[in-house]
Amino acid sequence: MNPSPTAEPASSAASVSLSEIVAARLRIQGAVARTPCVESAALSELTGAHVFCKQEHLQRTGSFKERGARNALAQLTTEETQRGVIAASAGNHALGLSWHGRQMNIPVTVVMPRFAPLVKVARCRRFGANVVLHGDTFDEARSEAMRMAAVQELKYIHPFDDPHVIAGQGTLAFEILEQVPDADAIIVPIGGGGLLAGVATVLHALKPDLQIIGVEPANAACFAAGLQAGEPVHISTRFTLADGLAVAEAGRNTLQIAKPLVHRVVSVGEEALALAMLRLAELDKCVIEGAGATGLAAMLAGLLPDLAGKRVVLLLTGGNIDPLAHSRVIERGLAADGRIYRFDALISDRPGGLVHLSTVLAQAGANVTEIVHNRTFAGPDLSRVHVLCTVETRDRGHIAEVQTKLAEAGVELAGAERPLFAA
Structure with a gap:
């Protein structure tokens, strides 16, 4: 019997055993890549820990998610295989x-929010899937997928709360134990909790002294809410750079499995995420989406000071970010790092006023990248104009030097530096 169009199949929470994950590893072997997990000298120096990066963004689809997908597809019945999945x-x-x-020659339909990253939508279509864009949130897309599953008699495969998916994601942990056998801690990004539940099951059983730390975006901290309540809690999510983790409600299965195994869960803000994505691109030459950068973001934000000197595994879970979006994030990261500074200056509306400002900035060693000269909306004082100026700087200390030079030269700033992220 098919599920109702408005709700997922009701069931009690299911467990996933170590033996099921062992079986999943054998099932997906040869179909899913064994990705590298190497120490990053640059990130180790930056954080004070010995940082090893599990590079799941190198999977064929750019994400660890294909582990669970393959395991779930491999266990369909003949009838389900013929009808397809959603x-x-x-x-x-x-x-x-x-x-x-x-x-595997299985028809696939995927329902994605209308504002899903364009690169992911385009690639799903190139892989032959029927892509349906519906709703503004994951919850709206899920409701439509459940409706279509009932009407078209398709097998619904949950992105994180399906036991077969959880088992597939857990296969990653075996590779980590083989690649970094003396690891002290692992930092796992959390959306609905499928990866955390699968990885924690393996690591707790085979290396119980290893710290398992979950990290989620502060703007979508559904897992922490679920842990506190003891059951899934529906929260209101806000925009986050970690769009792959923007889930409003953790899974019932994932919560039950992970709760006794995870040591702690921390949440990271948007500025830390932007900085982490910048550091990964700049220092490790990795293009990583926000979800995959959460572990490094937690370390950069000072949320895990006890990991200094420890051997820490970061899961770089995905690299599927639109190039234009990535360039904007890099600019945000540069601004958060104090390497781009924008200010609004009041200067004389006479010949030489703009030259004076440019000279002061040159003497301060700040490279001008953009100037907007605003005469029409400069206020009642017709002798002065607003100049919105963007400059490249070395760091926040250099910004302070620029501000001092401007003040000494008599250049008045109209307001404080604009905030980079909403609270």
Whole structure:
């Protein structure tokens, strides 16, 4: 019997055993890549820990999600295989199903929010999936997927709360134990909790002294809310750079599995995420989406000071970010790092006023990248104009030097530096 169009199948929370994850590893072997997990000298120096990066962004679909997708698809009945599957996804689960569905000749339909990253939408279609864009949030996309599953008699594969998906994601932990056997801690990004539940099951059983730390965006901290309440809690999410983790409600299965195994869960803000994405691109030459950068963001934000000197594994879970979006994030990261500074100056509306400002900035060693000269909306004083100026700086200390030079030269700033992120 098919589920109702408005709700997922009701069931009690299911467990996932170590033996099921062992079986999943054998099932997906050869179909999913064994990704590198190497120490980053640059990130180790930056954080004070020995940082090892598990590079899941190097999977064929750019994300760890294909582990769970492949394991779930491999266990369909003959009838389910013929009819096809459907899923709601912000992108990476959809990509995993689309790619492996094509490899296994299984029809795949994915329902994505209308504002899902364009790169993920385009790639799902290239992999042959039927992509349906519906709603503004994951919850709206999920409701539509459930409705379509009932009407078209398709097998619904949950992106994180399906036991087969959880088991597939857990296979990653075996590789980590083989690649970094003396690891002290692992930092796991959390959306709905599928990766955390699968990885924690393996690590707790085989290396119980290893710290398992979950990290989620502060703007979508559903897992922490669920842990506190003891059951899934629906929260209101806000925009986050970690769009792959923007889930309003953690899974019932994932909560039950992970709660006794995870040591702690921390949340990171948007500025830390932007900085982490910048550092990964600049220092490790990795293009990582916000979800995959959360572990480094937690370390950069000073949330895990006790990991200094420890051997820490970061899961770089995905790299599927639109190039234009990535460039904007890098600019935000540069601004948060004090390497781009924008200010509004009041200068004389006479010949030489702009030259004077440019000279002061040159003497301060600040490279001007943009100037907007605003005469019409400069206020009642017709002798002065507003100049919105963007400059490149070395760091926040250099910004302070620029401000001092401007003040000494008699250049009045109309307001404080603009905030980079909403609270």
